[in-house]
Amino acid sequence: MPLESPLTSRAPRSGDDDARLRTITDALPVGIAYVDQDKYYRFANQRFAAAYGLSVEAIVGKHADEFIWRDAMELGDPFFTAAHSGEAVDFTHPARHADGRLLTVRTFLRPDIGADGTVHGFYVWSINITKQKSAEAALLQAQKMDAVGQLASGIAHDFNNLLAIILGNLLPLRDGDLDAALLEDYIEPAIRASEQGAKLTAQLLAIARRQPLRPERVDVEECVDNLLKLMRRTLPPSIGLSLDRRGSPAPLHIDRAQFETVLMNLCLNARDAMPEGGDIRVEIDYPSAPEEADEGRQVRIVVADTGSGMDPATAAQIFEPFFTTKGTGKGTGLGLSMVWGFVRQSRGTIDVESAPGAGTRFTIRLPAAPEVPADTRPAGTPAAGRGLVLVVDDNHDLRQTLCRQLTRLGYSVLDAENGEEALELVEGVTELRALISDVVMPGMSGFMLARTAQRLRPDLRIVLMTGYDGAAQADREGLALPVLAKPFDPRALVRAIEAGGEDNGPA
Known part of the structure; x- marks a missing residue:
């Protein structure tokens, strides 16, 4: 033919x-x-x-x-x-x-x-149609995360309020003069369970990218070095751990604790993928041109292992909530979902490359921090436990728990169940030293209350509390106030009050 x-x-x-x-x-x-x-x-x-x-x-x-x-x-x-x-x-x-x-x-x-x-x-x-399929998969993943976010947000505020009430009443008992057996058998297990519940809620919010973050300027190399020193103590001798750095150092503006948790999750997963031993390699690639504009500059962090690897079907699911390749009781399936959520919430990206028998490579890209002027915040911290404090929360039991805690710590306390009632006290009580308010309340949000209170009383110390980061961006714009994630230790509340309103992270 x-x-x-x-x-x-x-x-x-x-x-x-x-x-x-x-x-x-x-x-x-x-x-x-x-x-x-x-x-x-x-x-x-x-x-x-x-x-x-x-x-x-x-x-x-x-x-x-x-x-x-x-x-x-x-x-x-x-x-x-x-x-x-x-x-x-x-x-x-x-x-x-x-x-x-x-x-x-x-x-x-x-x-x-x-x-x-x-x-x-x-x-x-x-x-x-590879790019199209990748885009469809990314969209599906985002939709799944949004669904989890709506679920998590729906329960986080009320659940964290409950945990705050439980912990707020258990901690004074632990610090009181109780029988040692009662303390060990009843109080301590209840406190640990409450704290674990708080961590689980935080994981769900991290997956959904709705957790309150506390970003700060972080030296990536120092952070990774410190974490790897800790990891080396937990790895068996059969697993090697190395760090490779390239480029001119550039800091990140991220939540340091969450970033360390992300790296630890990836390193522990790499360890579990190499039961017979192997190597974990962490790489840091800084922006190649430090003189470039801040916008668009990224720091690349890689965690790679020589373990068992994954087939494409498994790799496509690893960021899904509750998906795990580990046996029953050996994992919640939330670790990598939390990693994904934190990276996306920090305006970054994460990719995975893997093949059976060829190991796994996670690549995180996060925006480099812009240059900022030297820190000019006032030094020194006033003594705790003095002055009149206003507590605002629509949950009666939680409001009363906070009032009791602050009274025991030496403060005089007033309380209000909504923003409108609180503003009347802010205007009418000149002796008021600090305002502590929930973020999510019916009617006036905590951010709206804080903005108005700042305008009325510029000298007022304001601390916000939240069960989840659910307020609109427009509500918080321009506010630089400490925001405590419920449940919290009373000592953290005192530190926030006595810091004089310094910025503990964007609201």
Whole structure:
């Protein structure tokens, strides 16, 4: 059979026509080919041939078995058979490019049917939809996280209020003169359980990117160095741990504690993937040009291991809440979801590369911190436990618990159940020294209350409390106030009051 293109063989054409058709098909962003009834390729454009690392001339005249990978042939055979029988077929399938990349491809097969109904072969159009599929997967992941966020936000405020009441009443008992057995058997376990409940809620909010963060200027190298020193004590001798740094150091503006938790999670997962030993490598790549504008500069942190690795199906699910490859009782499935949530909330990205037997590589990219002037905050901290404090919370039990705590710590206390009532006291009670308010309340939010109170009383010390970061961005804009995440230790509340309103992180 002659090897002329079936795209040009139905009617007489000149050489110029053939050349023009070749130019057109080579310019299209799709792989185009023609296969006859015997599976010989009679036409291929450059994109189709390049996918197999061949020239057009090397493909035309070849049988499919001669250059298509066996696994691809096994996958495509049923569709080829259907096309040969005269059926139009569309299907999506994985494909490995000649350069080794794993692609997702959408292929259309259209039969070439003559006037007498004879099927002479079929046309092939193949489109690389890898980026589209990745975007769809990212969108699906974001939608899942938003659903978790709505669920977590719905319960976090009320749940953390309950935990704050429980801890607020248990801690004074622990600090009181109690029988040692009563303390050990009843009080301490209840406190630990309450604290664990608070951590679980924080994890859910981290997954949903709705946790209150406390960003600060962080020296990445120092932070990673300190964490790796701690990790070395927990790793068996069979696992090596190394750090590689590249570029000019640049700090991050992130929540240091959460960042350390992220790195620890990744290192512990790497350890668990290497029960027989191996290596964990942490890499820090700073922006290559420190003189560039702050916007767009990123610090890249990599945690890579030489462990068992993951297949594509597992790797696609690892950031999903409650998904775990560990056995029952060995993991909650929230660790990597929390990592994902923190990175996204910190305006960064995280990617994973893995293959069975080839280890796993997590790559985090976070924006470098902009340059800031030297710290000019006032030094010194006044003595605790003096002055009149106003507590504002719509939850009666929690409000009374906080009032009792502050009274025991030496403060005089007033309370209000909403923002409107609180503002009347802010205006009318000149002796008021500090205002402590919940963020999420019916009517006036804590941020709105704080803004108005600052305008009325610039000298007033204001501390906010929150069960979750649920207020609108417009509410908090321009406010630099300490925000305590419920439940909290009473000592943290005293430190926030006596810090004189210094910024403990953006509200």
